[in-house]
Amino acid sequence: GKGTQAALLSQDMGMVHITSGGLFRDNIRRQTDLGRKVQPILDRGLLVPDELTVRMVLDRIAQPDAGQGFVLDGFPRNVDQARALDEALAREGKSIDKAIYIKVSTDELVRRLAGRWNCPQCGAVYHELSMPPKKSGVCDSCGSELHQREDDRPDVVRTRLEVNLKETKPLLEYYGADGKLTEVNGDMEVKQVKEKLLAAMSRPQKVS
Numbered sequence: 001g002k003g004t005q006a007a008l009l010s011q012d013m014g015m016v017h018i019t020s021g022g023l024f025r026d027n028i029r030r031q032t033d034l035g036r037k038v039q040p041i042l043d044r045g046l047l048v049p050d051e052l053t054v055r056m057v058l059d060r061i062a063q064p065d066a067g068q069g070f071v072l073d074g075f076p077r078n079v080d081q082a083r084a085l086d087e088a089l090a091r092e093g094k095s096i097d098k099a100i101y102i103k104v105s106t107d108e109l110v111r112r113l114a115g116r117w118n119c120p121q122c123g124a125v126y127h128e129l130s131m132p133p134k135k136s137g138v139c140d141s142c143g144s145e146l147h148q149r150e151d152d153r154p155d156v157v158r159t160r161l162e163v164n165l166k167e168t169k170p171l172l173e174y175y176g177a178d179g180k181l182t183e184v185n186g187d188m189e190v191k192q193v194k195e196k197l198l199a200a201m202s203r204p205q206k207v208s
């Protein structure tokens with residue numbers, strides 16, 4: 001999945017791996033001003049407004065450890081977020097180098113998502129087949145009990161994917177028009193996808 005590949009890519013390239021979910025949890029844990037605003041929204045199961053999400057991301061990439069580069073995972077999710085990010089970076093004379101689209105067939109995505117388990121405490125993600133925890137049902141990192149999302153059932157996953165594709169298409173067009181979009185075939189093993197991603201970082205065309 002994108003989370004696994006983003007983590008591997010950031011390690012190999014010496015960049016910071018930034019996830020929107022991780023930012024939410026970190027700000028809530030530290031009880032920052034943004035964290036206090038986000039917590040009641042998430043507690044009600046609602047989507048965090050773009051303004052708050054963008055502010056969290058911008059605060060994070062302004063930290064010293066992101067100075068050598070960063071890999072964004074789960075952000076931006078729409079064109080408004082992408083524009084806000086581009087405008088903020090432009091004010092500092094910076095820009096996004098590449099937007100990577102890992103394209104995976106629907107059947108393969110259903111297989112992967114239906115076997116996914118998450119740690120509610122630290123956010124670690126596991127998979128029954130490709131990346132199982134050392135001890136079944138227990139997080140390797142913090143020892144918490146793993147949970148599976150209710151919407152990770154196969155039928156619900158297919159519906160989610162249809163909605164996600166409709167929402168993602170304008171974002172792909174946005175980065176494509178800017179010449180920054182690179183598509184990578186994700187219907188392969190983790191190691192193979194990683195190799196394609198590293199190759200894609202040096203050229204803009206489609207890598208199949």
